[in-house]
Amino acid sequence: MSPTSAPARRRRRRIVAISATGILVVVAVALGLYVPAALAAPLPTAQLQLDVPTPAPAEPATLALPGVGTGAIALEGSDELLGESGQTGPVPIASVTKVITALVVLKAHPLVEGDDGPGITMTAADVQILEQTRAVDGSYELVNEGQVLSERQVLEIMLLKSANNYAETVTNWAFGSLAAYLEAARSFTAEHGLTDTTLVDASGLDPGSRSSTKDLMRIASLALADPVLAKIVSTAIDQVPVIGEIDNSNKLLGIDGIDGIKTGTTDEAGSCLLFSAEFTVGDETKSVVGVILGAESSQAARDAVQALLASTKASFTTLPLIRADTEVGTYTTAWGETARIVATSDSDAIVWSNDAVEVDASAADMVTAQAGVNVGTIRYTVDNTTEQVALELDGTLEDPGFWWRIGHPELVFG
Template sequence: MLDQPRRASRQQVYRRRRFVVFGFLAIFLVAAMYISGALFAPMPATAAVAQHESTIAQPTAALTWPGFGASGITAPDYPGATQYHGSDAKMPIASVTKTITALVVLDKKPLKAGDDGPSISFTQKDVSIWKQVIAAGGSWAPVVAGTSMTEKQALEAMLLPSANNYAISLATWAYGSTGAFVQAANAWLTSNDFTGTHLDSPDGLTAGSVSTAKDLIGIGKRALADPVLSTIVSQKSVTLPGAGTQDNTNTLIGVDGIDGIKTGNTDEAGNCLLFSAQVTVGQSKVRVIGVVLGAPTHADLWAAVKSLLTSMRSGFHEVDASKAGQSFGTYSTPWGAKSALIATSTKMFLAWSDSPIQVAVETRPLQSGTKGEIVGQVTFTLNGKTQTAQLVLDKALPDPGLWWRLAHPGGMGA
């Protein structure tokens, strides 16, 4: 009877021991799971906080316009860099007409770059034209019966000294008569959408040869696009058979990058210039075409052209959209690590006026990273043209470490 209580006591001790053992085992397993989760569970990815402008814009250009007539200016390679001022009515254009005459002659008798073209023989008829031009008070260059010039030389005689007699002789040579030329010229103008322009002669001496600033900008573009004409109008002088040395009436050639195109002057038209220039903006070159019509004097014309061109140049800006080492954002982790996103290269744009440069930053989420690791890119867009710079970490973004992981298993509570 005494053995029964002893057996009961031994069972109770055994149960207590099992409870203690399994309790410790449970605690151990929970602890192991906790530590395993803390050490090996992935940390939450960290997104970069971008710090940049969505657009970059410069001050609006303020062009210096003349206080007379009509004018316009453009940088053909830059959208939006075209402006006009003053009257939009048709105005007499005097010898600027000869730019159109040259284009229409070349439409019938085209020349390739480096080609002088066929020989044109001059007769007593051309001498008579010369004398008639002198009597009418027009600009002229000498011509000698029995001499000849190439087509290119005849164009030079017309365009540089602005010789009316060579304009008439060239038009007659190409089209048979001045009447046939005028008809062909007006058809050419219509077919090319220069509806504000009309000619009644190849030389522009009469007030019936008219145009607008807008049309003349387009005509100037066509003249510069022709490799023969663009070469001719940039010359300061030329020596021609039968005519000798002839100077360009555009005395601004070589001033402020001006390299063309054509002067004009009559009582009705005043003083006019269709001009072109290659202007320097920082390390860049910008092609500019402009026109000023109706200046009271040559001095007023030259001053107006130079002021307009200077203000056009000032309206362009070299913009460093990014510089190597420039920060575009920051990674900040829950465990207190930080690293800036910096650009690896400089990206420069030449922007006209307040044309906006669009800025877009792309990055990827990070848990950690090394210094210099590529983590994204920044893309700049201006008028459809883009440049891209890579973004890297400026310093390492470390793992949180043992103690932070133990205190924040799986990143919870970050």
Template sequence: MNSTVSARVFRRRRFVAAVTAIVVVGSAGYSTAALSQPMPTVTAAITVPVVETSAASQIAWPSVGRGALGAVGFDGVLSSSGGEDPFPIASLTKVITSLVVLDHKPIAAGENGPKIDITDDDVQWLDDSIAENGSWEEVVSGSVLTQRQVLEAMMLPSANNYSKTLVIWAFGSVDEFLGATQTWLDKHGLTGTTLTNSSGLGASNVSTTRDLVEIGKLALANPVLASVVSEKTAILPDIGEIKNLNSLLGTAGITGMKTGTDDASGSCILFSAVVPVGDTTVTVVGATLGAVNAGERNAALLDVLESAPSAFERVQLVTAGERVGSYSPDWIGGEEKSSDVVAGADASVLVWKGTTVTAQAKAKPLENGDTGSKVGSLEFTLSAPALDQPALISVPLTLAEDIAAPTLWQRLTNPDF
């Protein structure tokens, strides 16, 4: 009897031990399998913001002639009217002449440039300009002017004779100047512009309004020329005061740049003006060609400038801290304990009305993350570049709250993470 009981007990113990071993081995295998799985990650649910902009505004272009408007910090032409083919530009030529000379012989900041001796040749060029019925300014043989003063004599009273003085001093001859001009025009992609002389006399110097906007921007980017075209008067040795023919300087924010008139071009102006836009200002650059007279030209320009500020607008793309999505890890409660994805910075742009904005977001999968850490980006694509901004603007996306990695227990009890 005792031996029978002992055998039963032994068999039962063996069975329990075997079951226990199986459970232990199975548990160990399960744990190993569960813990050897890749760390679980969570993907963000993102709602891309919709950015609304206003419809394009109309610039008050005149019914006659042609024109184009751009702005510093904005690419290309923002608005235009009339023909876009090359057209005579009269004395607007002198802005190009100035830029080509300053490219060849730049004037250092705070300087007036080299001294230029005025000779009997310059007197002859004065006589030639008068005979051609061109614009001119007095010359005194034997006087000495600085390069800047010769620029002033050419630009303010629009003196054809001083355009010759300047280019022959700089290049040795008008032909050499014209060769350098073509190289300069090619360099800047100004394919609609042709110069055959340094002053603009006659119909052979032509440009497009689109090219003139770019030429105006280049002029403003040159500190010496930008300063000269803003002057209402200047004093020249042996001559005295000279006056700028641009009577609108200082009116409606106008800071320059050059007027021109002849039979082929009509009355023209290449202009720059600082206009108010909300709490900031924008420097607009433009040209009008083909007005009947200076009065009509000036009135048309003032209408254009009056209509320009309302054609810009500031658009808020996103505000720092603005929620654009969330992470909802299952291991910490899912949607009940989610961590918001927010914009890491403010972003706004000053645009020309009619510019469209589209947005897309990129957020990486996370195992864990700290508050404030970057998790992706929000990218805004503009149909046209904004003021001093590229067409693609990127804003970082950050976590509003920590996301903790799953614990060992959570990984063991939730193998499907």
């Protein structure tokens, strides 16, 4: 007989009743935690949109370069030519050679403003140099044995009167011989990267003394960088003891802002003029150097310089970059507010020809902000020069308030 089974017992489930008061307590606790968290949660950053207009380029330059011979022009101190025409390689440069001679002499025997340098006594050898120069129909100035002139005065006669005999005199004094001078000149040209420049004499009468437009732009800038030499080449009339008044052979001095540098003429080189000038564009002063080589006459060289200079000046343009209050972007918040980003000021740039303007802008991340706050910068770069314009908020980005904050749980839980 099988054992008798015990009767099964039913388990009763307990039902816990939560009163309305309990529910309210739970909700209150939950809200007490959530609401402060929602109010303290960081707001999302406003969406930034920047759209800065790029200025339209100016018209391309049309330079009046000579149809005969060679021409070039550049900003003083720049190795980049603004324009050139004709033979760009080495050509005879006539008495423009004397500018290099002066630079080499001044490197060996420097002068400062107000200092005329040591006295140089003219000898029988200098008188003989004068006679040799006259015999080959070179440009000259008289010299007397025993005459004493300062280094500066000898350089003035060489450059202003373009006296070939004084070029030989000053190099013999400075270096002892033509050969020693030419060795110093080779070192000078190598030091300054004048790879197209070769000198075989001190005056340029020999057509073997040659240079290129590229090198001559650098030579002109080197001359202007020396205060003593820059003053000499800009002098129209000077007084020298015994010799008297000497006139600069550069008849364009003082015209169209021209303030230097050197003329030269030989049968092989034609008429040459290495020049420097200043002119104003907008509120900026531009300093340029240029050269005309191989012109048919001195007048033709002068005409070519003036035409080239005028067309160069006309090819610099005051280009509007932006105007104050121009909208360049917006901030838009997640709660639907929008505020404009505007430029705070006008800005213009002086540009050469149709040079491109590079535009770069940045603005800070914003959440809430008052109107007028500075939010960023636009940077305009033209030919390695940068103009900056500040950006500000034209409008207010307000806090969205209590109900928006608690209605967006993603702020707390996102």
